[in-house]
Amino acid sequence: MPGTFDRSRGRALTREVSPLYAEAVSSYFNTRTPDYEAARGSQEAYFAALRAHGTEVVTLPALEGFPDCSFTEDTAVILDDRAVIPNLGHPSRDGEQDSIADFLADDFEIARMPRGATLDGGDVVFYDDRFLVGLSTRTNREGADFLAEHAKDSGVGVQLFDVPASTLHLTTVCSSPRPGTMVAAEGHLTEADLSFAEEVIWIPEEEGYAANTIAYGDRVIMADGYKRARELFLDAGFSVTSVEMEEFREVDASLTCLSVFIG
C-alpha cells in the first residue's frame, strides 16, 4: 500500500551531537548558548524512547565542522527503496547529507537533488496518501518539485504549504501521529490549511512546540513539559511518553529532527 513505509519505524538513522553544538543555527527560540553536554543527555533519553517502542537506533559519529549534524531528518527523505537526498537550505548545513547518502547507498537507490534546488526534510510531513511539503526559508519550489517527482513514482502525492514566517520548518508546527489525524499548533496553521484531515488536534499556541510528535500506533512521543498538549493527546486516545527537549528547542529543533526513519 503506498505510503505505509513511512509509518513503519523499524530503524532510525541518527547522529551524535556535534562538539560544536553551541554554534548550531538558532533563529527562533534562542534564549541562551546551547549546551553540548545537556543536549547529549537529552539525545540519549530520545534514543531510549525510540528503542522502548521497538526502533533500532543507528548512530553515526558527529560530523566534523557541522554543528547541526545531529538533525538527520533534514538530510534524506525515504520513499520505499529510494532515498531522496536534498541540498540543505542553510549554507552552514549543506554538506551534512553527503555522508548520509554514502551510508544509505547500501540499501537504497540514491536520488540527488540538482544544484539550486533545496529542501530540508524538516519541511516534509507524511500524511496517509501524501507528503505535506513546506516552502520555507530552507525549501524552495525546485526542491519540492524534485521530491514530488520521486514521490509520484511511489504513489504518494505532494501538497504544498507556505511555511509561515513564524516558524522554521513545517514539522516544527505539525505532525501526523496516525492515519487521518494531524496535530497542529494554533497561530501558525489554519483550519483551511488542514481541511483534508479527518481529525486535527489543535495545540494552543503557547504550547505549539508540542505539535511535533513521533507516534507508534496509538502511542505518542512528545516533548516534556507541555501539560495542556499532553491532556489533549490523552483525550484523543494516545498513551504518552515525554522526552526533555529544551536543549534542542534552543536551536529550533524538535523530536522528529533527530532521526530519519529508514526501515
Ligand code: GLY
Ligand atoms: N538548528 C537547526 C536548523 O536550523 O536547521
